[in-house]
Amino acid sequence: MSARGFDHVVWAVRDLGAAPRFMERLGFRVTPRARHPWGTENHLVQLDGFFIEILGIGDETLIPEAAGDTFSFGAFNRDFLKTREGASMLVMESRDPAADRRDFERAGLHVYAPFSFGREATLPDGGIRKVGFDLTFVRNDSDPAHGFFTCLNRYPDTFWSAEYQTHPNGVTALESVVIVCDEPAEQHIFYAAFTGRREMRATSLGITLETPRGRLHLMPPAAFASLYGIDAPEIGPGGSAIAALGLRARDRTHLAQTLREASFDAVEAPEGLVLPAGDHFGLALVFD
Template sequence: MSDLVPYLDHVVINVAEGLNLSEQLFRRLGFNLTTRGHHSLGSSNHLAIFNDNYLELLGYEDRNTLQRKDLYQAPLGLNGLVWKTQDAAAVYQQLSQHQLAEAEPKAFFRPVKLNDGTEPNARFQTVPVKASRIPHGRSFFCQHLTPELVWRAEWQTHPNAVSHISEFVISARDIRHAAQVYVDIFGKEHINEIDPQEVALQAGGAKVRFITPEKAQAVFGITLTDDCDEAKMVALSFGTYSLETTRQSLQRGEIHFTEVGGRILAQVGHGLGLTLAFYEN
């Protein structure tokens, strides 16, 4: 399926009904978040927009209006790996040919509050990868029909100096098995063998890393658990313009962090079970 090219669009952190707490937490972490948006599917979000990708805090205010049961049934934390596409219909056709499509493209929208007082609709089409192939979360393709309502300059400057998401980290005992779905989607030429404990997939300016629990502990300080045999989305790394600015921002937010090997590590609580790493560009 070499016609599909891996390029990270955004990552999703499921916060369920904890939108208020997660908004406060990520602002303390130094992210400039958009005002709360509300999807036509009943979910709500805050975004941290970077140069060519973004982070989404996804939850809901009223479970009764939510059209997506998967959102409140899914575990909290990092659970969405999203790929860019310019043609959702073509992606669906290609995934279907290889029995990798979960459903047909879904269209939805979200009103966006702009500085000039207008509130146009940001519109999207998404194509999910078969859920049984992504036991550790969700993966789907997203076509932005109105990208000018997402990547706006006024949202791309952050107190913590983050410029982009540089790594999406999945921990698994069998790293090759965890990565196989992306081999099937994009082709084996996109998967690089880093060492016996890691394989990686270049995704535009970001990298998707599949690492063993032992390497996750050594590199990110992630504590092993009894169910570590199951693949999990466990960490994000960010490029920053200035690690000193990042450090000062975290200190202002009263965020505990450690520094190891030229990077800053912060463990995110509130049930999200997520590690954030910051590197200087």
């Protein structure tokens, strides 16, 4: 089993006009809106090998329902947004979808039918290029509220853009994904299979797993509040929430100045400068 780094996170929002404007105020470069044939629409924030997919519902009448072993990306995010906004899905990179499937099945995980799609992407100069992806959806029985899949990017040279990856705020890469959960140890089996990393570091603050691109932190609410200086998201018994993304900046002083000039009140915390999730579409952003 080979290790997988984080590929992207799906950030589901109800207002697909306001969320990209929020990210632009933070100093990010945001791609033009793209549309999926199954009714969802998105904007992307590209970093170094990782991207944030800001996703909304465009045309609900186009959304197919899940049936049998077929996972419905559109229906899952539509239903997620009925109760909250925030990070709805975690995605790991793929080099071989068939190998991903074998790994997940050997680990005893439920794997859905293979899914592939392509679309057109708008480049910074206005040009149009084809992009395509092969997705392997898998279920986390310990966290059914979120979606999980691996993604093989079939045309990386046309997908990634140095211009879109250059942000005025100086943010360059993903540092970490933070998940708040009642019992981090109960997530061990799933995340070992999902990331291909069996070695995890356990402390009184939770579990940390190093991937080839970004760290995964699993922690209880009290640990999150201590490390990030803000209230943890509310979770029910046995529940989980993708609470925060940690992002690396070239110059923290410049980043802090960008936030002040945009009238954002960031919280100074042990893990970095934190923008709480409350008024920011359900996902905290942490800058280091």
